[in-house]
Amino acid sequence: MFVTSAPALELEHVSRHFDGRAVLSDISLAIAPGKITCLLGQSGCGKSTLLRIISGVDRPEPGGRIRVAGTELVGPGRFVEPEDRRIGFMFQDYALFPHLSVAENLAFGLRHLPKAAQRARVAEVVERIGLAHLLDRYPHSLSGGEQQRVALARALAPQPAILLMDEPFSNLDQGLRERVRRETVDILRRTATTAIIVTHDPQEALSMGDMIVLMRAGRIEQVGNPFEIYDRPCSAYAAEFMGPCNRLTGIWSKGRIETPIGTFPADLDLPDGALALACIRPQALSIGPDGQGISARVMAKTFTGESEQIDIMVHPLAQTLRMHSHVRIPMGIGEKVSLQLNGAQIHVFPETPEVNGHPAADS
Structure with missing residues (x-):
């Protein structure tokens, strides 16, 4: 060599x-x-x-x-x-x-x-x-x-x-x-x-x-x-290729994206009122007892050994959000919980037709 x-x-x-x-x-x-x-x-x-x-x-x-x-x-x-x-x-x-x-x-x-x-x-x-x-x-x-x-x-x-x-x-x-x-x-x-x-x-x-x-x-x-x-x-x-993400479309305003579960800052050059996309890692989400964050409900739980995969519904979202937790979550399916977020695992991008559609596998 x-x-x-x-x-x-x-x-x-x-x-x-x-x-x-x-x-x-x-x-x-x-x-x-x-x-x-x-x-x-x-x-x-x-x-x-x-x-x-x-x-x-x-x-x-x-x-x-x-x-x-x-x-x-x-x-x-x-x-x-x-x-x-x-x-x-x-x-x-x-x-x-x-x-x-x-x-x-x-x-x-x-x-x-x-x-x-x-x-x-x-x-x-x-x-x-x-x-x-x-x-x-x-x-x-x-x-x-x-x-x-x-x-x-x-x-x-x-x-x-x-x-x-x-x-x-x-x-x-x-x-x-x-x-x-x-x-x-x-x-x-x-x-x-x-x-x-x-x-x-x-x-x-x-x-x-x-x-x-x-x-x-x-x-x-x-x-x-x-x-x-x-x-x-x-x-x-x-972002999505490197790991699972929850996708949320929001409105860009004053250097932040506004979504149904919160507003998040990003370094984007977009006019106020434009659509933007937040990609939220499952590990950015955590839940606690009802009343200590954004109101949500547990819809599904899957135990994988090292972690637990939990699907939660937040009004007015049409789709559930997925989170991963290495801590055992005592709340059962159907129970009300509070959603909390760690902004460090949230990535924001301009919303475009290419991004909005999930790209198919390249041929």
């Missing part, structure tokens, strides 16, 4: 069309070396296509540029082939060679090196990732988690400048997925690997990424670290 003051990866005006349809539209992005970046978005938003373009498996439209550590790989009259880019790719299904042992799989990408150098590099990767006990095994005899670790080790063995990972945990069941994800992040950080990980799971992106690139319909919706993306979403789409 080499050190450089330039970004590990730079994309400028990268676009891609299939059959006249824009799959990627004018993507520009800079990724710092040694960091984990998550490309996040719905299925079909373009994130896997972007990964293929970075790797060299696919080409962007003319005019797009790609640089790695300051060296141009794609630009006017220039296209560096995938095998010459020093970019590793870890596939969703791991793509281990079934007829090769773990040791032979690890050495596969090192065939250009002398045998002694191959053995030394394999030994180094094995020690770092802890695979010594698996070297003589074959892929069919490995668990899902073991296959994932071998695939990661094989991708790291050639010492790529950047490692691309396409939904690397999607084939694992929930309990194993969390453990393997933690192990993978630990390995990437210990090896100071610049990694770009595609995922559709916001919780996965928040737990792994130093930077999150939220994509929507072939464009970048927002870029930021996990706290920025979650705490300061740039749009209602970003």
Whole structure:
């Protein structure tokens, strides 16, 4: 892994069309070396296509540029082939060679090196990732988690400048997925690997990424670290994608949105009387005994173990509000309660036709 003051990866005006349809539209992005970046978005938003373009498996439209550590790989009259880019790719299904042992799989990408150098590099990767006990095994005899670790080790063995990972945990069941994800992040950080990980799971992106690139319909919706993306979403789409929200339409007046459950300030440039939208996180709501806040009624309760999900009705809203509580709520279904709010978890945006309709999944 080499050190450089330039970004590990730079994309400028990268676009891609299939059959006249824009799959990627004018993507520009800079990724710092040694960091984990998550490309996040719905299925079909373009994130896997972007990964293929970075790797060299696919080409962007003319005019797009790609640089790695300051060296141009794609630009006017220039296209560096995938095998010459020093970019590793870890596939969703791991793509281990079934007829090769773990040791032979690890050495596969090192065939250009002398045998002694191959053995030394394999030994180094094995020690770092802890695979010594698996070297003589074959892929069919490995668990899902073991296959994932071998695939990661094989991708790291050639010492790529950047490692691309396409939904690397999607084939694992929930309990194993969390453990393997933690192990993978630990390995990437210990090896100071610049990694770009595609995922559709916001919780996965928040737990792994130093930077999150939220994509929507072939464009970048927002870029930021996990706290920025979650705490300061740039749009209602970003707010709702990163976690559940209650949506309330209100009237903008004197720097605040007025809603049936309260008024909330926001930094928006809207004329008084315009419609605005408040996205309220479930954890922003709490309830207490009737008479100590906004009058409401409990309509449903769902116990999930760590928390309780409670649906409450507030007049004159047509829909219930959902809240999450880590404290046991003694009030039963049908009982009157008082709603209280924590304004820190309320995000306000201009109300537009695009925001007002819930966007369908990008195709």
